Amino acid sequence: MKRRQALLGITLLSAGSVAFSSYKWLSWYKKPDLVYVHSQKELLAALAETIIPTTDTPGAIEAGVPDFILKMVVENTMTASQNRFIDGLKAVDPYAINRFGKPYVKCTRDQQNEVMRHFENAGKPFEGIPGKVERKLIGNSFFTTLKQYTCVGYFTSRLGATRSLAYVFTPGGYTGCVPLITGQKSWAIR
Amino acid sequence: MIPIHSISKGKDVRTFDAIVVGSGISGGWAAKELCEQGLKTLVLERGRNVEHVIDYPTAEKNSWEFPYRLSSVLQDRQQNPVQSSCPVYNEGTKHFFVNDQEHPYIQEKPFSWIRGYQVGGRSLTWARQCYRLGEMDFEANAREGIAVDWPIRYKEIEPWYDYVEKFVGISGQAEGLAHFPDGQFLPPMELNCVEKHLKQQVSRHYKDRILTIGRVANLTRGWNGRGPCQHRNLCNRGCPFGGYFSSNSGTLPVAAATGNLTLRPDSIVAEVLYDEQRNRATGVRVIDAHTQEVTDYFARIIFLNASTIATTSILLNSVSHRFPNGLGNSSDQIGHNLMDHFMMGGAQGVYEGFEDQYYTGRRPTGFYVPRFRNISPETQRKDYLRGFGYQGRGERAEWGDLYRNTAGFGESLKETLTKPGPWNVVMGAWGETLPYDDNRVMLDDTAKDQWGLPLVRINFKYRENEFNMRSDIKDSAAEMLDRAGFKKVEKFYFDQPPGSAIHEMGTARMGRDPKTSVLNAFNQMHDVKNVYITDGSCMTSSACQNPSLTYMALTARACTHAVSEMKKLNL
Numbered sequence: 094m095k096r097r098q099a100l101l102g103i104t105l106l107s108a109g110s111v112a113f114s115s116y117k118w119l120s121w122y123k124k125p126d127l128v129y130v131h132s133q134k135e136l137l138a139a140l141a142e143t144i145i146p147t148t149d150t151p152g153a154i155e156a157g158v159p160d161f162i163l164k165m166v167v168e169n170t171m172t173a174s175q176n177r178f179i180d181g182l183k184a185v186d187p188y189a190i191n192r193f194g195k196p197y198v199k200c201t202r203d204q205q206n207e208v209m210r211h212f213e214n215a216g217k218p219f220e221g222i223p224g225k226v227e228r229k230l231i232g233n234s235f236f237t238t239l240k241q242y243t244c245v246g247y248f249t250s251r252l253g254a255t256r257s258l259a260y261v262f263t264p265g266g267y268t269g270c271v272p273l274i275t276g277q278k279s280w281a282i283r
Numbered sequence: 284m285i286p287i288h289s290i291s292k293g294k295d296v297r298t299f300d301a302i303v304v305g306s307g308i309s310g311g312w313a314a315k316e317l318c319e320q321g322l323k324t325l326v327l328e329r330g331r332n333v334e335h336v337i338d339y340p341t342a343e344k345n346s347w348e349f350p351y352r353l354s355s356v357l358q359d360r361q362q363n364p365v366q367s368s369c370p371v372y373n374e375g376t377k378h379f380f381v382n383d384q385e386h387p388y389i390q391e392k393p394f395s396w397i398r399g400y401q402v403g404g405r406s407l408t409w410a411r412q413c414y415r416l417g418e419m420d421f422e423a424n425a426r427e428g429i430a431v432d433w434p435i436r437y438k439e440i441e442p443w444y445d446y447v448e449k450f451v452g453i454s455g456q457a458e459g460l461a462h463f464p465d466g467q468f469l470p471p472m473e474l475n476c477v478e479k480h481l482k483q484q485v486s487r488h489y490k491d492r493i494l495t496i497g498r499v500a501n502l503t504r505g506w507n508g509r510g511p512c513q514h515r516n517l518c519n520r521g522c523p524f525g526g527y528f529s530s531n532s533g534t535l536p537v538a539a540a541t542g543n544l545t546l547r548p549d550s551i552v553a554e555v556l557y558d559e560q561r562n563r564a565t566g567v568r569v570i571d572a573h574t575q576e577v578t579d580y581f582a583r584i585i586f587l588n589a590s591t592i593a594t595t596s597i598l599l600n601s602v603s604h605r606f607p608n609g610l611g612n613s614s615d616q617i618g619h620n621l622m623d624h625f626m627m628g629g630a631q632g633v634y635e636g637f638e639d640q641y642y643t644g645r646r647p648t649g650f651y652v653p654r655f656r657n658i659s660p661e662t663q664r665k666d667y668l669r670g671f672g673y674q675g676r677g678e679r680a681e682w683g684d685l686y687r688n689t690a691g692f693g694e695s696l697k698e699t700l701t702k703p704g705p706w707n708v709v710m711g712a713w714g715e716t717l718p719y720d721d722n723r724v725m726l727d728d729t730a731k732d733q734w735g736l737p738l739v740r741i742n743f744k745y746r747e748n749e750f751n752m753r754s755d756i757k758d759s760a761a762e763m764l765d766r767a768g769f770k771k772v773e774k775f776y777f778d779q780p781p782g783s784a785i786h787e788m789g790t791a792r793m794g795r796d797p798k799t800s801v802l803n804a805f806n807q808m809h810d811v812k813n814v815y816i817t818d819g820s821c822m823t824s825s826a827c828q829n830p831s832l833t834y835m836a837l838t839a840r841a842c843t844h845a846v847s848e849m850k851k852l853n854l
């Protein structure tokens with residue numbers, strides 16, 4: 094972490110210097126392989142379900158989140174984040190196979206969690222200013238994008254909003270202080 | 284249904300008693316007042332028609348019915364960079380904002396000109412905060428020797444605030460502060476637990492400060508056939524319940540009901556026509572937004588309500604032998620003294636406690652901390668003039684706030700995100716900006732838009748007074764939260780371009796002296812008496828209150844003046 098931060102610092106000071114692998118740099122701005130993303134719906138679905146699993150309420154798959162992630166990555170994501178997402182997606186199965194001898198979708202839930210933990214650790218954004226600069230220059234990590242789109246896609250979906258949150262489209266009034274009831278879900282809309 | 288005028292050939296059918304340019308907040312009021320006082324009134328609006336309820340296509344949509352679920356859309360950020368920078372711009376509201384590609388302007392320095400070109404203007408999307416200016420605000424320029432003196436004082440506008448508030452319907456709490464006048468209020472909305480706590484702490488720690496519920500043009504009970512507010516907080520999509528004030532729900536239907544209103548959408552006013560012999564405006568020249576056809580319309584009086592920058596551009600584009608620099612511009616003040624409130628600075632904090640408390644419904648306003656600087660000898664600042672008011676909100680963190688900062692995934696993440704999180708308060712200031720001669724709106728010499736009209740150029744920057752105030756804004760907010768026991772208190776300043784407060788004003792100021800001001804005490808042009816300007820361009824200083832209520836009051840007052848002058852045959 095410290096080292097990555099330092100490296101990023103150097104690149105920022107001497108823009109375009111070779112201190113930060115320029116190959117890597119370029120790879121974030123290449124034309125993203127969107128065809129590949131389209132071919133990976135099954136994997137995307139399994140990943141989303143790992144982020145928001147089915148519990149006593151529906152999980153990401155049932156709520157239609159994989160399609161939303163796909164739409165967002167293809168249509169509504171900056172190139173650098175797109176590339177980091179696609180690179181991440183491409184790395185999932187090799188990592189799973191290396192660790193557990195099978196692709197992600199075939200892994201057990203525990204194994205999937207372990208794979209996900211690996212990508213979470215690898216994709217931790219920097220904090221504070223370096224984090225802001227990182228996002229601007231090289232976009233979000235695979236995990237950050239995956240988690241963001243899964244959460245947004247889930248909690249704004251019909252099932253996520255109405256089953257996992259308290260959804261009232263037309264409240265009719267406002268009360269400033271009410272005691273929390275047990276099991277109170279948070280409001281779906283602000 | 285409001286009758287819509289189609290182009291007619293004869294001059295007599297293109298002649299009215301009054302013409303109002305623009306149908307936004309101020310134009311809607313001019314239409315209502317003039318129609319109610321018996322004038323055949325033509326409202327010319329450059330944008331499309333938007334009919335109350337019928338033309339609110341997103342008002343009943345759930346989040347899952349929007350392709351990008353109301354998240355920020357890359358294509359909008361790229362193609363519509365200025366409009367999409369407005370916090371309320373999203374898939375549910377963007378049809379009420381202009382398209383930056385179709386409506387270019389030149390920013391000599393960054394300045395966000397955020398617009399809605401349609402019947403109703405920005406009255407559809409506004410945040411509805413309504414605060415009166417006080418005596419202190421009208422006196423400030425004269426007392427401090429800044430710019431020119433307002434030609435009116437609080438007592439002259441006070442009955443007109445009463446008058447417009449009674450029609451608009453504003454919910455709020457009377458507080459009895461001399462410098463922050465109360466109004467005619469509908470029942471206030473409630474503060475929630477953390478806000479009540481902050482209110483109590485503010486009063487305890489500061490003799491000179493209070494916290495009150497936001498004064499907002501949302502109807503806490505049925506009012507003049509509109510509302511009540513359903514507490515959906517989806518106002519800027521247009522309200523099917525008429526729960527908040529807009530031209531579309533409020534003033535225009537009343538104007539239409541008189542039988543005196545003619546509304547012509549898609550009508551771009553290019554210039555005001557001026558008769559040198561009689562020294563009066565005779566009408567306006569209109570370009571049809573779709574066909575480009577040019578038609579002149581005529582009237583005895585003309586109200587310009589196209590919003591500050593647009594009105595300025597119409598005036599500057601209206602050149603004649605008598606007024607080579609723009610209609611009524613013998614003072615050479617038109618386009619100068621542009622102001623916008625200066626915002627985006629403040630503080631936030633987290634409150635540990637009230638874990639067993641929540642709220643129901645969505646309140647379409649936050650709280651307000653009225654100005655407390657430079658209101659008395661004890662509150663005098665050495666480093667800046669005037670002051671600011673805070674607008675803020677307390678709430679519990681919800682999934683959208685929590686997912687970024689909650690590590691992990693899976694069941695525990697899901698559990699955390701479905702439960703109400705910690706209470707927090709965010710408060711940011713709207714600060715008064717001084718009128719500077721060289722903060723300007725001009726017309727470009729060569730560049731034109733698709734209708735052949737010269738592009739607007741804007742040159743604006745904040746100065747030392749605003750920067751010094753900004754430091755105090757951050758420090759004072761943080762101190763208040765700190766003293767009230769908040770944790771993780773952080774100051775913030777989002778470096779947004781000026782214009783972002785969407786309170787642009789001042790470019791055709793009111794004043795006592797025709798040599799140094801454009802409008803007199805009744806918003807009448809000193810130079811051309813049958814032209815009235817009652818949008819934000821009339822403002823002599825900006826105060827720190829959200830300004831639209833003042834535009835409404837000045838408009839109603841000016842209309843009554845105009846009608847009485849017509850009766851006396853002075854116009």
Ligand SMILES: Cc1cc2nc3c(=O)[nH]c(=O)nc-3n(C[C@H](O)[C@H](O)[C@H](O)COP(=O)(O)OP(=O)(O)OC[C@H]3O[C@@H](n4cnc5c(N)ncnc54)[C@H](O)[C@@H]3O)c2cc1C
Pocket residue numbers: 304305306307308309310311327328329330369371397399400401402403404405406408409410411412413550551552553588589590591593594597785786818819829830831832834
């Ligand atoms: C998101 C948002 C939040 C806001 N919140 C608040 C708030 O809380 N409180 C507050 O006081 N103010 C608020 N404002 C500002 C408020 O909307 C404006 O002050 C107000 O609308 C100004 O009224 P107006 O009549 O001058 O202009 P507008 O309401 O903008 O109306 C001007 C009209 O003139 C038309 N027009 C322009 N040029 C021409 C032309 N050449 N020919 C014909 N027609 C023309 C436009 O299409 C438009 O319909 C907010 C604005 C926005 C966008």
